[in-house]
Amino acid sequence: MRNFHTAAALLVCMSIIAAAPIAAGETAAGGAMKSLGAKTFAQPCPVWVIGSYDAAGKPNVMTASWAAICCSQPPMVTVSLRKATYTYGSIMASKAFTVNVPSEEFLKEAAYFGSVSGRDVDKFKESGLTPVKSSLVNAPYIKEFPLVIECKLARTVELGLHTMFIGEIVDVKAAESVLGAGGAPDVAKLKPLIFAPGNADYYGIGASLGSGKEPKKETGK
Amino acid sequence: MRNFHTAAALLVCMSIIAAAPIAAGETAAGGAMKSLGAKTFAQPCPVWVIGSYDAAGKPNVMTASWAAICCSQPPMVTVSLRKATYTYGSIMASKAFTVNVPSEEFLKEAAYFGSVSGRDVDKFKESGLTPVKSSLVNAPYIKEFPLVIECKLARTVELGLHTMFIGEIVDVKAAESVLGAGGAPDVAKLKPLIFAPGNADYYGIGASLGSGKEPKKETGK
Numbered sequence: 001m002r003n004f005h006t007a008a009a010l011l012v013c014m015s016i017i018a019a020a021p022i023a024a025g026e027t028a029a030g031g032a033m034k035s036l037g038a039k040t041f042a043q044p045c046p047v048w049v050i051g052s053y054d055a056a057g058k059p060n061v062m063t064a065s066w067a068a069i070c071c072s073q074p075p076m077v078t079v080s081l082r083k084a085t086y087t088y089g090s091i092m093a094s095k096a097f098t099v100n101v102p103s104e105e106f107l108k109e110a111a112y113f114g115s116v117s118g119r120d121v122d123k124f125k126e127s128g129l130t131p132v133k134s135s136l137v138n139a140p141y142i143k144e145f146p147l148v149i150e151c152k153l154a155r156t157v158e159l160g161l162h163t164m165f166i167g168e169i170v171d172v173k174a175a176e177s178v179l180g181a182g183g184a185p186d187v188a189k190l191k192p193l194i195f196a197p198g199n200a201d202y203y204g205i206g207a208s209l210g211s212g213k214e215p216k217k218e219t220g221k
Numbered sequence: 222m223r224n225f226h227t228a229a230a231l232l233v234c235m236s237i238i239a240a241a242p243i244a245a246g247e248t249a250a251g252g253a254m255k256s257l258g259a260k261t262f263a264q265p266c267p268v269w270v271i272g273s274y275d276a277a278g279k280p281n282v283m284t285a286s287w288a289a290i291c292c293s294q295p296p297m298v299t300v301s302l303r304k305a306t307y308t309y310g311s312i313m314a315s316k317a318f319t320v321n322v323p324s325e326e327f328l329k330e331a332a333y334f335g336s337v338s339g340r341d342v343d344k345f346k347e348s349g350l351t352p353v354k355s356s357l358v359n360a361p362y363i364k365e366f367p368l369v370i371e372c373k374l375a376r377t378v379e380l381g382l383h384t385m386f387i388g389e390i391v392d393v394k395a396a397e398s399v400l401g402a403g404g405a406p407d408v409a410k411l412k413p414l415i416f417a418p419g420n421a422d423y424y425g426i427g428a429s430l431g432s433g434k435e436p437k438k439e440t441g442k
Contacts, residue, residue, distance in 0.1 A: 033369070034400065036393040040290045041406050042298055042320055042370055043413045044426065046265055068289030069261045069418070070301045073382035077263055078299065080291045099263055104430060111433025148254070149263055157378060159387065161294035166380065172257040179255065184419025185262050192264045194415070194426060197290070198405025204427035205265065205415060209325060211422055212332025 040066075040197050047193035047202060049113050050079055051098035051131070051140045052090040059131035059140035061100065061123050062087045063114030065195040066162060075169040077151060080162035086118040091153060091165055096137035099167075101147035103178075104191045104204050111202070136170045146175040147185055147192075261287075261418050268414035268423060270334050271300055272319035272352070272361045273311040280352035280361035282321065282344050283308045284335030286416040287383060296390040298372060301383035307339040312374060312386055317358035320388075322368035324399075325412045325425050332423070357391045367396040368406055368413075 045065040054060055066080035077099055081088045091097050102110045109127050116123065124131050131140040134150045141148040151167025158164075180186030187205055194203040266286040275281055287301035298320055302309045312318050323331045330348050337344065345352050352361040355371045362369040372388025379385075393406075401407030408426055415424040 032397050033394040034397050036395055036404070036406075038296050038390045039393050039405075040293055040296045040298075040390065041368070041393045041395070042267070042269070042288075042290050043322060043368065043406060043408055043411060044265065044267055044415060045290060046263070048263065066290045066292070067263075068299065068301075069263050069266060069287045070299065070385055071287070071380040071383040072261055074380075075259050075261045076380055076383075077261075078289065078291065078385070080289075082293075101264060107430050107433040115434075147262070147264065154380075155378070157376070157387070159292040159295075159297055159375075162292040162297075164291055164299070164387075166378070166385075169259045169261065172260050172262045173254040174257055174262070176253050176255050180419065182419065183257070184260075185257075185264060185417075187264055187415070187417030187420050187424060190264060190417075193430070194265060194408070196406075196408030196426075198401065198403065199408050201429040201431050202433055203408060204430055205417075206425035206427035208422045209328050209414070209425050212328040213336075 043196045044203070045195040045197065047102060047110050047195050048079065049100040049102060049110060049142065049145070050081070050087055050091075051100055051142065052087050052096070053094050053139060054086065054090045054118065055093055058118070058122065059124055059133075060086060060090060060118035061113050061140075061142065062118065063110050065197075067099070070166060076154060076166055077149060077169060078164050078166045080159070080164045082161055083163060088163065090118075092156070094138045095153040096134075096139040097151050097153065097165065097167055098134060098137070098139045098141040099149040099151065100142040100145040101149075101190065101192050103146050104193060106145060107193060107202055110193055141173070146178045146190055148173045264417045265424070266416040266418065268323060268331050268416045269300065270321040270323060270331060270363065270366070271302070271308055271312075272321055272363065273308050273317070274315050274360060275307065275311045275339060276314055279339070279343065280345055280354075281307060281311060281339030282334050282361075282363065283339065284331050286418075288320070291387060297375060297387055298370060298390060299385050299387045301380070301385045303382055304384060309384065311339075313377070315359045316374040317355075317360040318372050318374065318386065318388055319355060319358070319360045319362040320370040320372065321363040321366040322370075322411065322413050324367050325414060327366060328414060328423055331414055362394070367399045367411055369394045 130143040351364040
């Protein structure tokens, strides 16, 4: 049974945004800028599904958007989670997690994984998706998702409502169908989801805009 | 004079990706997943322009994509920078920075800000954009950009090639033209840029995909 009264990670974030007090208005010099107060309004945010095992070894997943790549050498990602989440305790104990990147076709699953707690339901069973035990870290990944990043927990940073989990990337696995000519995942094939704080809906990836580099004015070197 | 030989933050990230060794192949159980090794291939990533003052008080900006919201209470953002960047030293000294979110129309400026160092050029002067001194934190923001987040440095975390700068959000300022009906920035109006590791081009925001929630099967509560 799907337990929709459980606070969803994304919905909690959005309700916090909505409840935050508005700071006094301030206008930028000469501009029409409006002060919105101290809110989490940076955009765009990713939609990543975090995989972990609970203490009983049950695979669980939750959706998070306060997340990013945070280091190139060693390759690392960071995901911020509230202590109240079931995943928080699981990663603290297992010292590992996976980042599963949904494509647009998994929109419904991504929203569902952020709307219920693994304390109450078996999200793999409910969604029909398949947990695969990583051979590299103590965490499950979602077989059907096109891009998976396997991480061992490197560090945690307590910030307030959220705790930052910093994971060292041990391997990236991708469906051959989303790889580009250079062998890296091609965002236009992957079609990842985008979360935008303050917006109720998810968004897709748009058109390529080019590199932003000016064409060279001179030929030769 | 634009100094394109200076290493660009994004290009360095991409070249690191390209240079990293490929791990031994591994196939997910029953799937057609390809192991790509330990690489920074999570997607999508934001394109944020980080504003700071150098020791002489000169306003500077650089483009970064290893960045995210990282806490809701207090509202915080994290941006990872290499020690080699000019901005690294500036934020360490000034203890403040701004996150300036470019819309698609500022693609060229965002790419430029990631391709040269503030050590070598005055990026505001070269781009023609206008620095505004924040009245709340010791950092400049870009007057022409539609969304600005002013941050005081809360913490730094040394990870390796990158250092994580964690900033507490003091205020968010947005152009009235990008605000939605609820008063928050509307991603469809803002049109932020997207960076996708492994892809040479920037991308725009695509269509709204809805909330991913199933329609209710029953009326009433």
